[in-house]
Amino acid sequence: MQLVRGLHNLRPQDRGCVATIGNFDGVHRGHQAILARLRERALELDLPSCVVIFEPQPREYFAPQTAPARLARLRDKLRLLAAEGVDRVLCLAFNQRLSKLSASEFVDTILVDGLGIKHLEVGDDFHFGCDRVGDFAFLQQAGKTRGFTVEAAQTVELQGVRVSSTQVRKALAAADFNLAEGLLGRPFRIVGRVLHGQKLARQLGWPTANVQLKRRRVPLTGVYLVSVPIDGVQWPGVANIGVRPTVAGDGKAHLEVHLLDFAGDLYGRRLTVAFHQKLRDEQRFASLEALKSAIDADVAAARAHWHGQPLN
Structure with missing residues (x-):
């Protein structure tokens, strides 16, 4: 798996991919479902798959004292993403400049001009851009004018609970390691x-x-x-x-x-x-x-x- 740190390290040959964006903290079963769909689209389009992540994670940047505990450090996250068959990870430094990008600037700068994406796979609750004004509907419209398709990943549930990093943390806090293992797909x-x-x-x-x-x-x-x-x-x-x-x-x-x-x-x-x-x-x-x-x-x-x- 290729790791690219920052847009400035993207080479011309890196343009053209199918991508997804998120924290992917813990790479739980919900994430795994998104990555499985990403692999399918990559094979269909004969393009590499790319996961865009942020370091630090946005909540750690805006509120470091109250940000949730990480389920996995960056090193471990990368190892888990590689195990899911991801071809490339673009790790963006989440700083003041990135946090001030509007949703439209984010799409143009990172997704279109930077990665040259052809397809985007995101969670149905994904938000991005300054003040989190960008959402799935915004991406769909942007894709129509900028030449990429967008698909919302289906929610994964376990025992009637939506699989999420938050639910994993709750299970760990309650010392319910069987539930945590079910949500993560591993201990x-x-x-x-x-x-x-x-x-x-x-x-x-x-x-x-x-x-x-x-x-x-x-x-x-x-x-x-x-x-x-x-x-x-x-x-x-x-x-x-x-x-x-x-x-x-x-x-x-x-x-x-x-x-x-x-x-x-x-x-x-x-x-x-x-x-x-x-x-x-x-x-x-x-x-x-x-x-x-x-x-x-x-x-x-x-x-x-x-x-x-x-x-x-």
Whole structure:
């Protein structure tokens, strides 16, 4: 899959494609349906498929403190899009200049002059342009005068609920991992590199992998049953994700994973942590001894669970 960062990096040979536009956070089953239709149109027209995304996402630009937690970082989003058979991703920097483009300027500058699109596939609730005045009807009319067709992707529902990134976040907040997996089409996972940390958990008898989050907010907080594939083997474990209130820290969210009976050096490796069940909320304990007792209980609960439901 080709990644193009910014319109200025588009080459003349990149013009001519079928495209879709959006955040594609999590690349859930609703997104997957749009991408499947995009592939079909690309084959019919013998053109490459292109997904236009924004970095940061618009809500993160306009209201960074209240923007929803990301389901996937950019790196992971690109990997998921590639797995869906996307030929090209155009990643646009969402900044003041882009935010001020009118709907008509957006169509002309990005879709027509930049990409030379022949067909556009969008969600039925898609809005764009300054003040979000552009919508599906606007695109249909623009397509008639500028030489491209537009199709609205059909809504995907699960158990009567419209599949969306918002619904995935709600499922995660409710610790309903079965619903989250149904909405995503896969278990919810966080991917990150293992970094050196305070090594406090090791001193308490339970060494953990400190997995880099690299995000302002995370959609989970608490203690969870997790699994991590390492060299072809699925390792069961328990993980804490949160700000570690018992220990004076930096106030940022951290993901710490203890893999049951694993012995090995994970520093520098990129781990994929799948979440399966919530054990408890993150708590502030009166002492390190109380924290150790809680971790002991968490590990015991994880052992009991994974003994009854082995991964391998």
